[in-house]
Every structure is written in C-alpha cells, then in structure tokens.
Amino acid sequence: MVVRDPDVKDGPLAGYDHGGFYCEMFGRNGLAHTADIRRRLNKLDSSGLRRRAKAAERELYNLGITFTVYAQAGAIDRILPFDVIPRVISAREWVQLESGVKQRVAAINLFLHDVYHDQKILKDNVVPADLVLGNDNYREEMHGVSVPKGAYVHICGTDIVRDGKGTFRVLEDNGRTPSGVSYVIENRHLMMRAFPDLSEGIAIRDVDEYGAQLMRTMQTVAPGGATDPTVVLLSPGKFNSAYFEHVFLAREMGAPLVEGQALVVENDKVYMRATSGLERVHVIYRRLNDDFLDPIAFNPESMLGVPGLFEAYRKGKVTLANAIGTGVADDKAVYAYLPRIIRYYLDQDPIIENVPTNICREPDGLKNTLDNLDQLVVKPVGESGGYGVVIGPRASKRQLAELRAKLKADPDNFISQPVVNLSVCPTLVGRAVEPRHVDLRPFALTGDSTWVLPGGLSRVALRRGSLIVNSSQGGGSKDTWVLA
Amino acid sequence: MPSLLARFAENIYWLGRYLERAENLSRILDINETYARDDAGGPSWRRVLDLYADTERFAANHETIDVHSVVWYYLFDRDNPSSIVNCIDLARENARSVRHLISTEMWTQVNVFRKELSEMRTTKVGVANLSGLCHQVIHGCQSFEGVAEGTFFRGEPWCFYQIGKYIERADQTTRILDMGYDRLSAGEGYSGAWVDWNVLLRSVCGYHAYRSRHPGVSNPHDIATFLLYDTEFPRAAALCVERITSRLQEIERRHMERRKPGVEAKRRELEFLLETGPGRELTPQSLHHYLDQIQIALAALSDEVGRAYFTGR
Numbered sequence: 001m002v003v004r005d006p007d008v009k010d011g012p013l014a015g016y017d018h019g020g021f022y023c024e025m026f027g028r029n030g031l032a033h034t035a036d037i038r039r040r041l042n043k044l045d046s047s048g049l050r051r052r053a054k055a056a057e058r059e060l061y062n063l064g065i066t067f068t069v070y071a072q073a074g075a076i077d078r079i080l081p082f083d084v085i086p087r088v089i090s091a092r093e094w095v096q097l098e099s100g101v102k103q104r105v106a107a108i109n110l111f112l113h114d115v116y117h118d119q120k121i122l123k124d125n126v127v128p129a130d131l132v133l134g135n136d137n138y139r140e141e142m143h144g145v146s147v148p149k150g151a152y153v154h155i156c157g158t159d160i161v162r163d164g165k166g167t168f169r170v171l172e173d174n175g176r177t178p179s180g181v182s183y184v185i186e187n188r189h190l191m192m193r194a195f196p197d198l199s200e201g202i203a204i205r206d207v208d209e210y211g212a213q214l215m216r217t218m219q220t221v222a223p224g225g226a227t228d229p230t231v232v233l234l235s236p237g238k239f240n241s242a243y244f245e246h247v248f249l250a251r252e253m254g255a256p257l258v259e260g261q262a263l264v265v266e267n268d269k270v271y272m273r274a275t276s277g278l279e280r281v282h283v284i285y286r287r288l289n290d291d292f293l294d295p296i297a298f299n300p301e302s303m304l305g306v307p308g309l310f311e312a313y314r315k316g317k318v319t320l321a322n323a324i325g326t327g328v329a330d331d332k333a334v335y336a337y338l339p340r341i342i343r344y345y346l347d348q349d350p351i352i353e354n355v356p357t358n359i360c361r362e363p364d365g366l367k368n369t370l371d372n373l374d375q376l377v378v379k380p381v382g383e384s385g386g387y388g389v390v391i392g393p394r395a396s397k398r399q400l401a402e403l404r405a406k407l408k409a410d411p412d413n414f415i416s417q418p419v420v421n422l423s424v425c426p427t428l429v430g431r432a433v434e435p436r437h438v439d440l441r442p443f444a445l446t447g448d449s450t451w452v453l454p455g456g457l458s459r460v461a462l463r464r465g466s467l468i469v470n471s472s473q474g475g476g477s478k479d480t481w482v483l484a
Numbered sequence: 485m486p487s488l489l490a491r492f493a494e495n496i497y498w499l500g501r502y503l504e505r506a507e508n509l510s511r512i513l514d515i516n517e518t519y520a521r522d523d524a525g526g527p528s529w530r531r532v533l534d535l536y537a538d539t540e541r542f543a544a545n546h547e548t549i550d551v552h553s554v555v556w557y558y559l560f561d562r563d564n565p566s567s568i569v570n571c572i573d574l575a576r577e578n579a580r581s582v583r584h585l586i587s588t589e590m591w592t593q594v595n596v597f598r599k600e601l602s603e604m605r606t607t608k609v610g611v612a613n614l615s616g617l618c619h620q621v622i623h624g625c626q627s628f629e630g631v632a633e634g635t636f637f638r639g640e641p642w643c644f645y646q647i648g649k650y651i652e653r654a655d656q657t658t659r660i661l662d663m664g665y666d667r668l669s670a671g672e673g674y675s676g677a678w679v680d681w682n683v684l685l686r687s688v689c690g691y692h693a694y695r696s697r698h699p700g701v702s703n704p705h706d707i708a709t710f711l712l713y714d715t716e717f718p719r720a721a722a723l724c725v726e727r728i729t730s731r732l733q734e735i736e737r738r739h740m741e742r743r744k745p746g747v748e749a750k751r752r753e754l755e756f757l758l759e760t761g762p763g764r765e766l767t768p769q770s771l772h773h774y775l776d777q778i779q780i781a782l783a784a785l786s787d788e789v790g791r792a793y794f795t796g797r
Contacts, residue, residue, distance in 0.1 A: 063588070064580070064595045238580055251584040262489050262796065273796020274487040275640065276739040 011042030012049055013426060018435045022166040022423040024087050033090040033483055040198050041085065046431055053084045053428055056194040065186050067241040067471075080183060081476030082190060083427045086198070087438055087458040094205075094454065094482045097160065097168060100352030101442050102450045103342060105156050108175060108329045109446065110345040112152040116142045116325065126344050127337045128361065131381075135334070137327030139290065141297060145314050147323050148221040149448050154321035155214070155285075156444045157181075157456075160352065162423035169355045169420070171439065173338070175330040176322060177287050180457040181443045182245040183477050185210060185252070191479040203484035205454035210443070211252025213451050214285070218253070220447035221319050222282045229282035231255045232272060234263070236288055236304045246287050255285070265308030270318045283319045290324050333381035336415050355420055360411040369416040370407060373400050376416040378407070393419060422467050425478065427460055437461045439469050440480065455480035488640045490796030492585060495578040496641045497789070499586075500648030502575035503594075506568045507625035508656035512663065513558055514618040515687035517551065517611065529554040535663050536566065551611055559617060560605045568621055569605060572598050587635035590628065597624040640738055643731040647789060650731075654724035655782050658775040660688055661711045665704060665771055681707055688719045705766050713758065721778060722758050728785070729755070735793070744792040750785040757781055 018026055025034050044052075057079065060066070066077040089097070114121050115132050116139075122129040132138055157178030159171045188207050192199065215231060222229035235246035237259045250257035262273050263281065271278040286293065292302040297310035312318045328334060334341075336357045339350045358365035358376070369376060373392055380388040390403050407414055424435035442456035458478040459469035469475040516532050529549050533539045538557075545563070546553045561567045576598040583591050601624070604617065629649075636642050664684035681702055685691040688711065697714065698706050715723045729751060736743055762774035 061599070062592050062596050064583070064591060238577075243580075247580075247583040256487070256489055257492075257584050258489060259491070262491055272487075273490045275490050275493045275644075275735070275793045275796075276487060276741070277797065279487050 012044060012046050012428075012433050013038060013042050016426050016433050016435070018424050018426075020164070021421055021435060021437075022162055022164055023435060024089075024162075024423055024425040024438060025085075026426075027166065031090075034088050036202060037086070037088060037198065037481075049084065049428060050431065052194045053082075056082055056084060056190050059190060059193070063186075065182075065244060067244060068239070069241070080471050081462060082187060083436075083460055083462075083476050083478045084191070084194065085426050085428060085433070086191065086479040086481045087425050087440075087460075089440075089455060089480065089482045091483050093168075096351060097440075097442060098452045098454075100168070100170075100350070101156075101158050101444050101452050103346065103348065103351050104158060104170065104173065104338070105153060105444045105446055105450050107338070107342040107345050108156070108173065108326075109150060109152050111334075111341050112323070112326060112329050113147075113150050114345075115328065116145065121341070121344055124344070126340055127334065131333050131337075132328060135328050135331055137325070137331055139325030139328075141310065141314070142323070142325040146316070148223065148316075148319055151221055151321075151446050151448075152323040152326050153329065154217060154221060154323075154446050156446065157441045158444065160440045160442065161355075161420055163355075164421040166423065168352050170338070170352050171355055171420070173330040173335065174441070175326040176289065178441070178443065179242045179245055179287075180441055180459075180477075181210060181453065182248040184443070184453065184455060184457050184480065186248070187477060187479040199481070202481075205482040205484050207453060207455060210453050211249065211254075213445055213453075214249065215253040215255065217445040217447040217451070218255075218283045218285055218319075218321060221321065223316050223319055226282045230272075230280060231283040231285065232258045232263075232281050234258055234260070234284050234286040234288055236260075236292070240287075242287065249285075253285075260288075260302075260304045260306050263306040263309070265306060265312050268308070268312045268315050268317050270306070270309065270312050281318060283321065285321045290327065293320070293324070331381070332379055332415065336381075355417050358416045360407060360414040360416065365416075366407065366411045369414070370404060373404060375418065377419055378403060378414055378416045380413050381415055391419065420467075422461075425458070425460060427462070427478075429462070429464075434464065436464075437467050437469065438478065454482040488585075488644075490794050492582045492641070493644045494790065494794040495581040496585065496644045497648035497794075499575050499578040499582065499594075500645040501652040502571045502578065503625050503628055504649045504652035504656065505566070506571040506575070507622050508653070508660070509558055509566075509568055509571070510618040510621040510625075511656075511687045512660060513555055514615055514622075515660070515664070515683055517555075517614050517618075518683050531663060532558070535659055538564075551614070552609060555609050555614055559609060559621075569601055572601050572621075572624075582641070585641045587631070587637070589631045589635045593628050593631045597628065600624070640735060643735050643738075644793070646731045647728055650724040650727045651782055651786055653719060654721045654728075655779055657688060657711055657719050657721055657724070658778050660684070661708060662772060662775045665708060665768055690717060690719065693717050708766060708771060725751075725754050725758060732789075744788070746788040747785070747792050750781060750788045754778070754781045754785060 022028065025038065060079040060082060066079050069076045069078050111121065121127050122132060153175040155178060157174040157180065159174065160168055161171050162168055185207050218231040219229055233246060233250045233253065233255050235243065235257055246257060256272065258272055264271050264273065264278065270281045272281050288304055291299040293305045294307060294309040295302045295305050296307050313320055336359050339354055342348060342350050358368045360366045360369050369378065376392045378390045390399060422437040422439060425438045426433045427436040438458050438460045440456050440458055443453045445451045458480045459475050460478055461467060461469045461474065462476050463474045466474065512532060516529065529551060532554055533542050542557060557564050558567055560569050562570065564570065576594050579586060579591055579594045607613065607617065609617065632645065636645065682691065685694050685707065690711065694707065694710050697710060710717060711720055713722045714720045715726060717723060732747060732751065757778055762770045764770055
C-alpha cells in the first residue's frame with residue numbers, strides 16, 4: 001500500500017511514502033499541526049535541501065560538535081549525523097509527554113528512597129525483593145543515606161517510542177548519567193541558521209533554557225547551610241566520547257569543568273585545585289559512573305575518581321547528581337514493574353504506558369511468552385545488560401527451542417515484549433526523502449520540583465528499515481520541535 | 485566569576501604559547517629561505533637547526549640538510565615535537581580542554597585552522613611555495629589572535645593566555661634577532677647587508693615601525709636595540725616583559741594576595757637584564773650571550789609561573 005500525503009503534489013515530499021508505519025509528519029493520513037511545515041518544506045527544491053544539509057554538516061565539524069573515536073590511525077573526529085527535517089510534536093502531545101515524564105521521575109525517586117531506607121515496596125511484595133537487593137546496580141553502601149530533597153535522579157532521560165497506532169510508550173529509563181542533551185540545543189541552533197525560513201512565524205518552544213535550569217536544580221540540592229553553593233561538572237576527561245557534551249554543559253551552566261585529579265577531599269569536605277589554592281565544592285554534577293567515583297569506596301583501579309568522595313557524600317558534605325545507586329531503578333528487570341511502582345507510590349495510572357511486558361516469573365507472563373515465542377522479543381534481566389536478547393520473528397526453530405527450555409528452567413531471568421513498530425519521520429537520504437524510524441529522549445531535571453526540557457533528543461535510524469537508533473550503529477539525530 | 489582550575493590555567497597558558505610559537509617558527513623559515521636564496525656560499529638551513537638546538541635530533545633521521553628536509557621537519561613532521569603542525573595540534577588540544585573557558589569563535593578558529601593545516605601536509609614543499617605556506621600559517625595564528633582580542637572574556641583565563649603568549653614571543657624575538665645579527669654585522673664589505681636587515685625587520689613586521697623610529701641610514705646596533713627595548717613595538721622583548729608584569733599583577737589582585745616570591749624573583753631578573761643590556765660593546769658574541777641569558781630567564785619565569793599557579797596548592 002502506498003500512503004501519500006494528499007496535500008503534496010510536488011517538491012521533496014511528493015514521492016514520500018511512509019508505508020504502514022505511524023509517521024511523525026503525516027500521522028496515518030495527514031496531520032493538521034504539521035501542515036504549515038510540510039508546505040514550506042515542499043517549497044525547497046531537493047538540491048537546495050541537500051546543499052543546506054551539507055553546509056550544516058560542515059558547521060558541525062568546524063564547531064567541533066564531534067565525538068572522538070580512537071583508532072590505530074590516531075584520533076578521528078566523528079559527528080553525530082544530523083538530519084535537517086525536523087521532528088514535530090504538537091502542543092497537545094507534549095502535555096501528555098511532559099506530565100508522563102514527570103510522573104515517572106517522581107515514582108522513580110520515591111522508589112529509590114524506599115529501597116535505600118524502609119523497603120516497604122519489597123515488604124509489600126509489589127516488586128520482588130531479590131530482583132532489587134540482588135541487582136548488580138543496587139548499592140548496599142547507600143542504605144540509610146539521605147539525599148537533599150529526596151532527589152536521587154536529578155537528570156533523567158526517558159526513552160520514548162511510538163507504536164504502530166501512534167501511542168507513546170516508554171522503552172527505557174536512563175537514570176544514571178543520561179547523555180545527548182547537548183545535541184538537542186546544538187541541533188536547534190544549527191537548524192535556525194540553516195533553515196530560518198522553515199520556522200519563521202511558527203511558535204516553537206525554546207530549548208536554550210536548559211543550562212540555567214540545570215544550574216538552578218543543582219543549587220537547590222546543595223548540602224544544607226551552603227549559601228551561594230559552588231557547583232562543578234565532573235568529567236572523565238577529553239578522551240571520553242561525550243566530552244563535547246561535558247564542555248557544552250559546563251559552559252551553559254557557567255560551572256567549572258573538572259576531572260578527578262582537580263578535586264581533593266580533606267576532613268570530609270571536597271575542594272578543587274584552583275590557581276588561588278583549594279576551594280570548597282558543594283555540588284558535583286558527575287558524568288562518571290558509580291564505579292569510578294571513588295577508588296576507596298568502589299573500584300580501586302579507578303584513576304578518574306576522587307579518593308574519599310563517598311565518605312564526604314555519605315556525611316552530606318557534598319551532593320552528587322545523580323545520586324549513587326540509581327542504576328537499580330533503570331534496570332530492565334525493574335522497568336517491567338514501573339507501572340506498578342507508579343500505582344504503589346502515586347496511586348495513579350501511568351500517563352505513558354510501558355511497552356507491554358510479560359514478566360516471566362509470573363505464571364500469566366510465562367504462559368503468554370511461551371505461547372507467542374515466535375512473535376516476541378525475549379530479554380534476560382539481571383546482570384548482563386543487552387546480552388542474550390532473542391528476537392522471535394528472526395530466530396530459527398532451533399534457537400526458539402533452546403529459548404523455550406531456558407525459559408522453563410529459569411523463568412525469573414526473563415521478560416518478553418512484542419516487537420514495536422517504531423514510528424517514522426521523513427528523512428533526507430541522498431537525493432530522496434524517505435521514512436526512517438525515530439525515538440525520543442526527553443530530559444527531566446529534578447531538585448525541589450521537576451522541569452522537563454520541551455522536546456528532547458530525536459534519534460533516527462539512518463539505515464533503511466533499521467530500528468536501532470544508537471549513534472554507534474548508524475543513528476543520527478533531528479531537531480525536535482514542540483509547537484507552542 | 486567562578487575560580488579557575490589550576491590545570492586549565494596551564495592549558496590556556498600553553499594555548500597562547502603554542503600559537504605564538506607556530507607563528508614565529510613560520511617567520512623564521514620564511515626569513516631563512518630569503519637569506520638562503522641570496523647566499524652565494526650555499527643555503528644555510530643548518531642555522532635554523534642550531535637556533536632551536538635541533539641539529540643532533542635532525543641528523544638522527546636525515547642525511548642531508550637542505551630546504552626540503554628542514555622545512556618539512558619544521559612545518560609538517562609529526563615526529564618533530566615542535567613542528568608547526570604539532571604546535572597547532574597541541575594548541576587545539578589545549579583549546580579543547582578549556583573550550584568552556586574560551587569563546588566559541590576562538591575554538592572554531594583553531595579547530596578549522598588545525599584541519600586546514602593537516603590538509604596542507606599533502607602539499608609538496610619547495611622553494612616556490614614555502615613563503616606562501618609560511619604566510620598561511622602566520623595568517624591563521626594572527627586570525628586567532630584577532631578573534632581572541634575581540635571575544636575572549638577578560639577574566640583570569642585571559643591573563644594566563646597573555647602571559648603564555650608574551651613569554652613565547654619574547655623568547656622568539658630574541659631567537660630571530662640572534663639568527664640575523666651575525667649577518668647584519670658582517671662588515672661594510674658585505675654587499676647584502678641592507679637586504680638582510682630589511683628582511684629581518686619584515687620578518688617581525690617591524691620594517692615600517694623601525695623606519696619611522698630610525699629614519700636614515702640603519703645600523704645593526706639600532707636594529708638590535710629596537711627589537712629588544714622599544715616598548716612601542718609589539719614584538720619587542722621589553723614590551724613583552726611589561727605585559728607579562730601587568731598580567732601577573734592582575735592575577736595577584738584577583739587572588740587578593742601578595743606576590744609569589746619565586747615568580748617575582750624571576751620577573752625582576754628579566755627586567756634587570758633588559759634594563760642593563762649586554763653590558764659591553766655590542767658584538768655578535770656579546771649579543772649572542774646576552775640573548776641566551778634572556779632566554780634562560782624566560783624559561784625560569786615560565787617554570788615559576790607553573791609552580792605558583794598550575795599545581796593547585
């Protein structure tokens with residue numbers, strides 16, 4: 001079936017066919033809120049579109065908005081490919097997304113406080129205790145440690161997709177050190193320079209506020225008694241692939257960018273080595289994993305961390321954002337329980353649903369999984385991340401038989417989900433505009449309240465038919481427009 | 485304004501130094517090419533190697549000393565740590581570390597400049613295009629300087645940028661003078677003398693300034709004095725030291741503390757050297773010795789600045 005836009009007779013979008021997927025620009029057969037943008041896009045001829053796309057790409061290199069890949073031949077600067085056709089979100093859709101993200105972050109923070117204190121949710125058997133306490137990301141050391149404002153996940157990136165019906169669903173929560181927000185802001189700047197005519201007169205929600213909001217959030221979670229707290233951003237250094245983002249955020253916040261060696265702990269207080277000597281630090285926005293933070297408390301091999309940092313943190317002399325031990329909340333195993341976690345703490349239904357998930361440790365979930373094995377994605381939970389995922393429709397009979405045996409032997413270790421037909425967005429590919437699958441990662445900041453950056457990072461799988469949007473596997477990004 | 489991390493102060497200092505170094509190295513290659521071309525006794529590329537005490541290191545990997553090998557060595561050789569391409573790489577790496585402290589325009593300029601320079605490596609270097617290549621480098625460095633002048637916030641980072649730049653510039657001016665002076669003073673019988681001082685002055689953009697300062701017939705003594713002591717000439721050693729002094733004082737004001745004794749001692753030593761001069765009649769030998777002393781004092785000052793500000797104690 002060829003599905004074409006009825007409003008479009010010629011121009012770059014004329015041949016565009018979004019197939020059976022939900023399209024962010026067309027919906028199923030035309031969306032009112034994108035009509036203006038489509039019309040303008042179509043006024044550009046294909047070669048003009050390509051020329052401007054090339055100029056935008058060159059600018060990414062010149063501005064050094066790159067991540068560095070270290071290979072034998074030396075350091076190679078790569079850009080995250082940028083697609084010039086924006087992904088558009090209506091004001092009404094954004095209301096749902098924003099409130100849904102806020103709800104989720106609230107539940108996650110309450111959950112983390114609970115599992116590191118009274119563990120009521122485990123005692124009430126809403127979430128199996130072994131799933132949490134036996135989880136690799138559960139940090140024993142955090143038990144009984146209080147954090148300012150009860151905020152554990154100060155910066156949250158929630159990966160959201162749209163299914164074939166156009167319904168938003170959460171695919172994953174990122175509550176450790178989510179990245180990508182710098183692209184949201186840089187993509188907008190790039191877009192405004194390359195295509196000022198596309199957005200002229202259209203009210204689009206601003207994204208420039210992020211740095212200031214992040215700084216304010218960090219200040220509100222400073223240890224008690226600190227007036228005019230000093231906030232720093234702790235980076236693993238310039239060899240980290242996200243270093244550009246660390247620089248970007250430090251600058252947007254107006255905060256010093258530091259590496260581990262620049263910090264020192266004396267009498268449980270944290271100081272930075274400045275030109276004028278040692279200076280007290282109150283809040284650390286850290287872009288370093290838990291393991292590397294403190295060689296005394298965690299991985300003794302870490303050269304990136306600060307000896308004694310955890311002790312200072314435990315005593316409330318410094319705030320870390322995000323808190324230590326948040327990984328237990330964004331784990332695959334716990335993800336499946338998030339709808340119940342939301343109901344448990346907030347007594348509300350989830351505003352954005354999960355992708356439907358069968359929990360195989362439960363009889364119904366196991367039965368559903370075994371009955372539909374060839375149509376489901378089966379994921380092992382617990383320690384080993386993405387390892388061992390089996391995609392039913394692509395698995396051989398033998399693989400399925402093996403999987404069936406494993407499921408029966410150890411159902412606790414698995415969840416299963418249907419294959420989600422991610423929505424698509426028109427994307428410039430060579431000379432043509434073709435549909436490519438996209439996801440969305442909104443960023444939420446939480447101190448004494450939660451603020452969500454309008455829009456978020458739209459990642460796009462540039463390979464035809466691919467559902468994988470990760471930059472390491474041929475993904476790019478788009479500017480995300482939330483209409484006011 | 486948030487306080488400046490010691491490590492970043494060091495990065496900014498070296499950002500200033502490496503760009504200044506690349507610019508001056510280009511000037512030296514350019515001027516030497518001109519000398520070498522007029523030299524009946526054969527090209528003297530050895531002189532450049534001597535100037536940077538690179539003769540031994542160079543000999544280890546090269547059989548002949550000629551325009552191609554020496555110029556490649558200083559322009560594009562990745563194995564030479566102080567080649568121009570490496571200087572700009574290092575400048576860019578330092579800039580990358582302090583990207584949050586410098587202006588976006590500064591970062592973009594050095595990032596693009598570095599990329600262009602890497603692409604120039606495929607160029608075959610010869611006498612015909614050497615001057616053009618050198619001027620391209622000089623232009624890149626000067627553009628950075630202009631962008632910095634117009635966009636760099638005048639906080640503590642700026643002070644360290646200026647100190648790095650002027651320490652390097654003072655050092656390089658003395659080297660350029662050293663290289664030219666023996667030829668300048670080669671005696672009246674030497675017919676190429678005026679071409680030489682002309683070239684020397686042009687290589688530091690000092691030709692017209694010098695003419696207006698010293699109209700009429702020139703002599704090597706006046707030229708040396710001009711390059712060392714004329715505080716209205718932006719590349720004169722004395723002007724550089726003046727600028728270093730005022731930036732150091734500004735840092736002390738910002739830190740609300742007394743002078744760092746080590747830094748102060750070395751700074752005064754430099755001032756003293758420039759106030760008293762070589763102390764005897766100017767000959768190529770006495771000047772050479774004197775310039776050496778200045779270079780040693782500059783290196784010592786650089787070390788003290790590092791000890792005082794880059795360790796974070």
